[in-house]
Amino acid sequence: MAEKAIDIHKLESIFDNMVNMMDQSKNDIFTISEQSRQNYDEMRKELVIIKEDISRVITEGDYLEDMTRHSRRRLADVSKNFLNYSEEEVRQAYEVANDLLVRLSINRMEEKQLRVRRDELERRIAALLETIEKADHLVNQVTTVITYLTSDLKKVGEALETARQKQEFAIQIIQAQEDERKRLSRDIHDGPAQMLANVLLRSGLIEKTFVEKGPTSALSELTQLKEMVRNALYEVRRIIYDLRPMALDDLGLIPTLRKYLATVMEYEKGTIIHFMNNGSERRFESNIEVAIFRLVQESVNNALKHGNSRDVWVKIEWLRDTMNIVIKDNGQGFDQSETKEKSFGIIGMRERIELLKGEMKIMSAAGNGTTVLFRIPLEDDIIVE
Template identity: 90%
Template sequence: MAENTIDIQKLENIFDNMVNVMDQSKNDIFTISEQSRQAFQEMQTEVAVIKEEISRVITEGDYLEDMTRHSRRRLADVSKNFMNYSEEEVRQAYEAANDLLVRLSINRMEEKQLRVRRDELDRRIAALLETIDKADHLVNQVTTVITYLTSDLKKVGEALETARQKQEFAIQIIQAQEEERKRLSRDIHDGPAQMLANVLLRSGLIEKTFTEKGPNEALSELHQLKEMVRNALLEVRRIIYDLRPMALDDLGLIPTLRKYSSTVMEYEKGSSIHFMNNGTEKRLESNIEVALFRLVQECISNALKHGNSRDVWVKVEWLRDTMNIVVKDNGKGFDLTQTKDKSFGIIGMRERVELLKGEMKIMSTIGNGTTVLFRIPLQENIIVE
């Protein structure tokens, strides 16, 4: 039994940890995205500088290429007309041509290196753009999931609270069953058992009275004994009626509710139960009628015991495919936002209504009484012809 018990606190902790981990993961992904964007901007700036350098090197290279062609023509002319130039002029022509050739070679190498660096940056920029897109997509997905979870956190909390209430409800059912057994045992002991014991004593007394005082005195005692037996019988019937009204099986829901209303007014002096039935009554399956009877019984009991009501109105309305039950009282009412021990009865009623696939609505304010509405669908499979 213990192994199947739901630890609600652990479920809440797991859910909170899951949301926190996802939120931290979103922050980490966002950090990666921002770092990638910063690197992207830096690389774009570097690429712009490199492109300017490439443009400058190409312009310089074009100039050096023109100068190299010119120096080569000059060197060719000097070499061809060697006798017309001095040795110094020949040397200068040769050095100029060689210097321009070296500068042009360096220029071409620098241009190649700049182009390689530019291409490498372009590839890295493309990879960064892909990383940024993926990071943004992941951030959006995680944000959507977190938003979904956190927006539904209240519903999850309500579901967990419902699970906790059901768990507590199951425990309270066991306790209530034990309390009911104690109450029943006490009622039988204090009521019919004591009365029957008195009947036994009185019967012996009647026999003695008849012997000692004659039949007239014995007859008087017999009348008193008859009244005691009648009271004992009424008490036994009351106990049996509280366990399960036999009239439900014989007469149906509406007559049983009428009889119950009258019985309550007999036991609760000063209280008035106003019962009204609208529409054509239908006989329902036995377990359905019992459940509906218990709902009304619980409402009346709550109104009298917890609400200190003196008047309770019960209205049953039969529609084509729906049955409406309204129980209204003029008691002290209660705050629906406050959860107290008395909510055990409300939880029990909600459980019954859920089993009947119906709806339950409670309207109450402090000082203005309470109204409970049950709307039960009348499915064909629960109606007894």
């Protein structure tokens, strides 16, 4: 049974709804937190006032208690020496003592009420503070979950898109391999195979000429045969070179590139390739040098085949820990915002540069040529002493 294709847009819609609901819940929690914080601030202010009132009431109570003790002593003295005081003085002593006692009682009651209110405020403030902390913690957790969800959704979408691109890339690679086999078959058939067939015919002709016309005529035919064999050998070497430049193993990257670019100019009449190499060249492992060679080869081929360029600049710069490669042409360029149907060449270069842990940047515009920049880190494990 064929598996159903994953609907990325439907997944995105489900995730978006879930994220929106969580985001709304986060906002509600945040509102509760802010209201609690506002109540917390108001209660803190009231608590400060309550504590100031308690301090004032305690001070007044101490004063009233002291005055009450003094009035009691006065009243006791008046009561003991009743005959020595006038009626007015006795009445005044009783009134003062009673008034102070009433005021002290009211003071003690007010202090008690203030202390009860203070304790209540402190309990509510502690509860509000705990609520605020929990709300803030919950907001942070929800924010973290939303962040993970949105980032994971993006990664899932990117992963699915990458998988789709790689599947298309694999199909295009198979097609490219088949096209390459056809090209090699055609090159061998039209080149070395035809030449070897002619060599076989010429060898028979030489034998016949020698018998019928003598050695002089046969020698002339033999000279032409040697030229034909030389051309066939040249074609065979060219085909082998296109498959894998063996000079890489013996000479290294830079000499092989020089030779390759010179060969390209021989075949592409009217094309000039300007090659510059700045810095101290280093040797890499074989597979690394092949990968870098293919990057330059693909870029140059794109400039000639797709860009219709007549001038191409290839510059290699060796820095202490980086190798920079620039391939620039004066061709027709292209609009980078448009998706190319046969852009697997660029995808292939990106695959190679990722294996080299490097970076690739393409700058192009219609009618203004193309510049390709590769930055390759020169790590110790790829350099051969």
